[in-house]
Amino acid sequence: MGQDHDISSAPGDNNALRKLTRQNITKDNKTQGVMEKSQWDLKHIRFTSGRLTRLDDFVAQYRISHTALLKEYEDSERVFRRKTYRVEKEIWKEKQQKKRGRSKPFPFKTSKKKSSVSEGPIGKQISPPQPRSSLEGDHENIVDIKSKTTATPQNQLTTLWKRRDTEVVVSVVPTQTKVTSFIIHHSELCTLRPHQWLNGEIIEALFHIAASELEIGNSIYILNHYMAGVILFGEKPQLARQKLSKINLNNYQGIVSFVNIDNVHWKFLFINAVNHTVYLVDPSRSPTEKDDSIHAAQKLSEYIQMRNTQQRKTEWQNIQWKGGVMTHPVQQDGSSCGVIVVLMAREIMKAFPNVPILQFGTSRKEMANERKMMALQILKASVFDEAENCSMCSLKKPTGCVHRFINWIQCDSCERWYHEKCLGMAKEDLEQARANRWSCILCS
Template identity: 25%
Template sequence: MFGPNKGMLYEWNEQNIEKSNNGELLPKEIEFQDTTAHYSLFDKFHMFSKKKGPEKSFRSIGNCVNLHFLNSSAAEQANSIMAKDRHFMYTMNFANFAFYTRLSIHLQNKALNNKFVNKTKQLFDVPVKRNEIGIGVLSFQDRRLLQTVEVSDTTISSNMGSKESEIEINLCQPVLSQDEPTTQPKKPPNYLVASSLDNGNFILRECSLETLSGLNWLDGLTIDFYLNLIAKRKNVLVLDCFVVTSILDGKDEIFARHPLNKVNFCEYEKIVGGYNKNGNHWNLMYLNMAEKTLSIIEPTGLNKSCTTAIQRFRKYLQIRNNKKDKKLLRVKWNQSIINHQTQKDSFSCGIFVLKIAECLINDTNCSFSTNKDSLQNERQRIRKNIVDASDPPEDFCRLCGKNNSDVVMDWICCDKCSRWFHRICLGLEKPSFQALATESWLCCICT
């Protein structure tokens, strides 16, 4: 079946065996035009195979000139991921099987590559572009090269133009010595853009607020922040999305760790919370405590039976074991149907949840415009309300969200955007911080 040489790169003889033992085997090139050749080789991913002795080097793909770059680890991982669909795949004809396999591997590699690129962007704080052969390189803007840097007798100087230049730098030695203090801290992944300390210490970071732009799906932090904002100074309890999703999905071991024992549900008129159904679609859980009704509001209008949701919420009340809420266990909870505008697209479920919740909390009719422009305006309105309702920017640190009310700490303000930061949050030592007091300082957003 395998040939020549039983699928090995070299002929099995004493001369080649001796060369293998001495590490003197010369690389060999395979002729792909030879249709009669069938090799049995392995790459680095299978180096620790059962093959031992000379046969291991005879079958190593590293000794093949035109195949040494191959790495089957991605294919092995793809095959493992596709294992659950193997029965379905085996029913396909060859063309569909090949298409499905190639598409699956492509999507998995794309996801891994995007994850790697995003991680690189966070570490180096510069864009990552691919060169002509697909290798990622860091793209520096000229304003980042503020002075000439001498590395390994090679001088790299900044250009005076405004265009971007792609460079690859192999650092043989660090530019800054270990004794030289670093006055510019590394940029954190996300700055805080909103903080509400008087309403339960709620904070919102830049990446979460950006989900309100464009056609993005809203994340749970944005929904929690805005629900607490519209419920402010009202007798409404907001359960965070994580707890609500754990309750309605029946994850007892999770919501048992979040019983909220000190919160008396019976003292509130309404209870609301975002429900991330199947991890990709936002619903709204709404409880009217006066009428003893529970509703799971589906933005698309597909209101199904809430029998299971009522049972799981009742189980959550039992686990909480709150003395004042024990009477809620004896109450017969009913499902209520709430008429509302329906979602027509595939990405505005979070906006509908916030808008419907706002109407229910304010006791108004759930009727609003659902065209594309109106939904975009609604995103901007929610974004503006979050920023306007936030604490003054000079009152909280843009990294931790806390103010100076409890402990006196060293602060520093950006001379351009007036954002304030704790010295400890920036990771600055005392000498470096004191040196900045006599000079202008810009935060990592403004540099």
């Protein structure tokens, strides 16, 4: 505050206000401070997001910025408190005991409630911290509880399979060309559990994982299973819409895919352009496998001819396709046809351009082991970042969102992040979730 000036002592002096070092509008100068703060905020907003010529625009923009900063501060406080608060508190108590001359370490209090044991990012229970007698030093002994429970794919898979099916994103698998990706939801990953019928997205993602691991390059093209079904069993109007206009078949020597039969069974499709043979392989024992392959070769010829005519192309034009039979193991249960299809595709990719004799076990125990290995492959091949993307839509920004600031909420159990818009929760439920511990649909 500056010195007070008595204006009344100089009546008639019109320049009295100009001589003052600071203009005091009120006694405590509150009004002046508010005006200066508002002018600074207005300059800051003009600099960051353009000019604002209306007062209501300034107020609305100021509210959005202020609310976002408050939420960011609340989230950082909540994460810090959940991370090391209890251990630091116990160590502080022990230091107080030592200052009072007590040599006995302060024991950790154990709660009788089950909820007192915190959960890690994969739902695995964490053992309580050890007493001070087993700890040495000061700063090195502040135990970070989260670091004790690093989520391995094995533990993560065990936890995910125990939960009821949800639509939470658990993996994003890039395709063979790295251009697009497969978004794998929790319910789809759970189809790899024993005695479950595999989902088409899971089978196709495993095809692309095998192609990336074996580095087959451009020798084999992985055809979408829906497209393969249209080629073999679709009508002409459907075929006309499936053009594959961006694919040059001359760049490939073979195609692998699979088709759905009556929504209850999967068959493996292998098109070998080297020996001009089409294989439609049934994992179960089928006496019509030869006839099915011949019919598939005819449908493929019709599709290629129609495609070349519409697009004026000459890809695979002079090839006379024939049906073939492949020696393979037989399915021994009623639900592992998808697993066998994946194993067939992997063996074909390994031996291509040769046609191998497929040999692998198909017992119930072997199929259970293969299911587990495939699920682990999907989790390990994932490029999904749970800290940056929403676990419901797999995106950083909700679809159709044009706002600058996006409201997020984090699960206190698995620490996944979600867009509040993607959850579809009521306003009262969201307010309660922000104020208290909140568990997502996967952890609840």
